[in-house]
Amino acid sequence: MHQVMRAGINKPKAQQGFTLIELMIVVAIIGILAAIALPAYQNYTVRAQVSEIILAASAGRTDIAEYVSTNGDLPDDGYGLETQQSDKVVSSVWNDGEIVVTAANGIHEDVDGQTIILRPAGYSPGDGTVNWECGGSIPERFRPGSCRDFSESSD
Numbered sequence: 001m002h003q004v005m006r007a008g009i010n011k012p013k014a015q016q017g018f019t020l021i022e023l024m025i026v027v028a029i030i031g032i033l034a035a036i037a038l039p040a041y042q043n044y045t046v047r048a049q050v051s052e053i054i055l056a057a058s059a060g061r062t063d064i065a066e067y068v069s070t071n072g073d074l075p076d077d078g079y080g081l082e083t084q085q086s087d088k089v090v091s092s093v094w095n096d097g098e099i100v101v102t103a104a105n106g107i108h109e110d111v112d113g114q115t116i117i118l119r120p121a122g123y124s125p126g127d128g129t130v131n132w133e134c135g136g137s138i139p140e141r142f143r144p145g146s147c148r149d150f151s152e153s154s155d
Helices: 020-071
Strands: 089-095 098-103 115-124 129-136
Touching: 020 089, 020 098, 020 115, 020 129
Parallel strands: none
Antiparallel strands: 089 098, 098 115, 115 129
């Protein structure tokens, strides 16, 4: 007897698309990555803004170094600083032998209104060289590594 073959009866069907479980696994992986990446990104942006605050005080450091070079000593309180103000800074003042830079509001709840303090650690009147320490009330996790020399307690 002659057997008639029908095309495609015994062939398995080709899979089309993804199964529900595969899609759920992909969504779970994306969720885990987002849960890790978002806080790290937020800390990164706050650190960048705090670096901008420190940069705004850099002109003040130069101004103090020029004063030391010219006059042989640190200036008195209330000395007017030439600082590069930015929208991240409320004020930069020379007070008690320190440059005190106050952060503006709207950066981060732990940074708003807090300070970065640049304090001369030593100076050479002859060549105007001033070594600086950096600290303040902004939490250390947001300050650059070069600005963790001392901490200022908020009383």
